């Protein structure tokens with residue numbers, strides 16, 4: 001049990017406590033291990049800013065985005081539009097996602113797949129590997145000092161981790177935990193406000209502190225021009241709402257990547 005979970009405020013706290021109740025009785029999957037998935041880090045090391053495109057049906061901040069979308073179809077279109085990785089929200093209640101979405105996306109595309117969930121129990125890490133994910137999301141605002149042990153768990157399971165931060169204190173914890181891929185979220189997950197200055201600010205601090213790992217900017221991007229300030233500092237950008245709500249997922253992705 002994560003000691004601080006009961007005191008996480010706002011929507012993030014609500015989601016995480018509900019998720020814990022859903023998963024804490026589950027047994028770790030026992031199926032034979034799947035072949036090693038493609039590495040998220042490799043996709044992020046390609047030249048330029050790599051797009052991680054998100055399969056997102058609804059969200060606490062936006063309500064319904066594309067409730068009827070078919071995850072595999074959307075993921076294929078994103079990849080055709082130049083996305084180098086896919087993020088799949090598997091949380092069912094607030095985002096209408098599912099584990100089956102992740103299986104479907106894994107079967108449909110060759111690029112790395114991130115399991116975007118609210119990881120609050122070790123069983124979710126084992127599940128992610130069994131579903132075919134390449135990486136899991138670890139939110140420092142939820143895991144606090146346990147971030148390092150969840151990172152270890154992920155590595156032992158053969159997964160990479162996107163370690164997500166939103167402020168300086170969380171960035172310090174992520175660096176101390178030995179994160180290799182840090183996601184800076186422009187969305188405050190407590191009050192859901194967006195401030196796109198967060199990513200460049202914290203990305204700059206991370207680099208000044210000597211971080212040589214991979215940086216991903218997350219949330220709030222809807223035009224290619226907004227990505228300019230990330231060039232040269234960030235390796236990737238994670239975009240959900242503005243892509244998913246488009247009626248043409250391939251051209252929406254392509255407008256962001258220029259492919």
Ligand SMILES: O=C(O)c1ccccc1NCC(=O)[C@H](O)[C@H](O)COP(=O)(O)O
Pocket residue numbers: 011012054056059060061062185187189192218219220221238239240241242
């Ligand atoms: O998207 C939300 O409203 C949200 C609310 C509470 C916790 C997490 C939330 N989103 C998760 C994400 O970080 C985003 O799905 C991801 O970064 C993409 O953001 P966007 O392009 O703004 O959809």
